[in-house]
Amino acid sequence: MVPVKKLREPDENLVRQKEAAFADFIQRKGLKTTRQRNTIISTFFRLRGHISVEELLNQVKQANPRIGYATVYRTLHLLVESGLVEERRFGDGLARYEGHSDVEHHDHMICLECGEIFEFFNPRLEALQESLAEENNFQIFRHRLELYGACKDKEACQRRKSRSSVAAQAE
Amino acid sequence: MVPVKKLREPDENLVRQKEAAFADFIQRKGLKTTRQRNTIISTFFRLRGHISVEELLNQVKQANPRIGYATVYRTLHLLVESGLVEERRFGDGLARYEGHSDVEHHDHMICLECGEIFEFFNPRLEALQESLAEENNFQIFRHRLELYGACKDKEACQRRKSRSSVAAQAE
DNA sequence: GCCGAAATTGAAAACAGTTTTCGTAATCCA
DNA sequence: TGGATTACGAAAACTGTTTTCAATTTCGGC
Incomplete structure (x- = not known):
């Protein structure tokens, strides 16, 4: 992965x-x-x-x-x-x-504190989506998955969970 | 589920x-x-x-x-x-x-042909996201998952894959 | 190299969705 | 039932994006 x-x-x-x-x-x-x-x-x-x-x-x-x-x-x-x-x-x-990065498809984690955007890809996740769609008689053309939260790289982002910064207007 | x-x-x-x-x-x-x-x-x-x-x-x-x-x-x-x-x-x-529907959190499947929006929820999917975030040192506050495609309920949506209708401007 | 049709540019206007303004009207507590 | 406060509606303002239009640039053919 x-x-x-x-x-x-x-x-x-x-x-x-x-x-x-x-x-x-x-x-x-x-x-x-x-x-x-x-x-x-x-x-x-x-x-x-x-x-x-x-x-x-x-x-x-x-x-x-x-x-x-x-x-x-x-x-x-x-x-x-x-x-x-x-x-x-x-x-x-x-x-x-x-x-395009070299990863063809990927999803995103977005840090609401510092605004940093990380890319990730996980085949199990993709497969699970497919099988859910299957079960429900739906054919996926494309999808979008975004995880919003705080990255732990910078301790600052963990501390400052006040949702003051980027978080306010996001979504 | x-x-x-x-x-x-x-x-x-x-x-x-x-x-x-x-x-x-x-x-x-x-x-x-x-x-x-x-x-x-x-x-x-x-x-x-x-x-x-x-x-x-x-x-x-x-x-x-x-x-x-x-x-x-x-x-x-x-x-x-x-x-x-x-x-x-x-x-x-x-x-x-x-x-709010009675399902607290849920994700969406959006049919690009007829515009219908379906809600779904799957704990395995949620858990997988959590563990991915964990692995990558990220703390999820909320997320959004949307599957775009064609619903199979209406045969029309399967046939008409021309991407003429709603699909055009979506995203 | 130069012509001219076709494409491109930049500034400004147009647009769509949403928010704000402002004068008038409705609410509701003392 | 004041009267301060909040809400309303129409219209203007705003934001991000697209379109318009006259002027400019590109480029295949001469």
Whole structure:
């Protein structure tokens, strides 16, 4: 079973690979390669974690301050369409985008104290879901499992259970 | 284990009980009892399922057409605060509200074809989540599990897998 | 290299769902 | 039954996201 892991630095080879895959996608669709899109995707792939549009735009603006929201949104949609990126919503009202990790499918643990998001995958869990669906005459296309709580890595998160921070507006 | 069930008609006694509980809540908070709030909550508790604000407003307007969005939103917030109702978001951008069923906690299967929402609960699933969290040094406060797919009750949902209907914008 | 159709951009407007404002009306305790 | 307090409803404001539109860029063919 694949344990929880904090996301590692994206490695440069993988990033290049993804950029190439996106270029392919763009070409296959008969779309055009533009400076803005390149800036956005290469910025995106070099970030790690679950990026909100605003976070991405901020980074992107460092490379090219003239790029605006619209283009970032549009490019993210393309990334999702290309299959290179997934959109997630964790209940704080923001869409977040995640470049595929090497784990194909995974679920999330979200620390309500520090906001850290961990990925995990467990085949028994998947199997159990399948068999439950089966029993109930339901066919699963996809699912979403999110555990909200406190990570124990940082003692701070265990102490500060006041639910003051991120917890307030989550969900 | 508690199997999937479609929601039954809310029974009149339970509804009365909830209305009373809400009245209590209002009083404890030093708020006022108003005709509008009464209309809204009694309409809400007599509906079943996972109600969107618009659905609720439509129903409410039949009893009193002068009631507007603002009051419905405000009353729903009170219901959530009172603990009698939970807010859910299934990724179509709408908040949905659910009066507690008799199953305290439960997860959801959502049919992407017909939009039907089923509730289920499975202790093994819960236990597995707990042990995964344990292993990974994480403390769960709450979680959310949603299975998206096609219900097999209606043959229509199995046939029509084209992802044309509800599926398109979901997530 | 240059043309021109087609795609893309950025700013701003539009949108959807939700929240807030503000003047008026209803509640309810002394 | 005041009268302070809370609630109401309509409309404006807000947030995150999408669309519009005129101007710009891309790129395959010449």
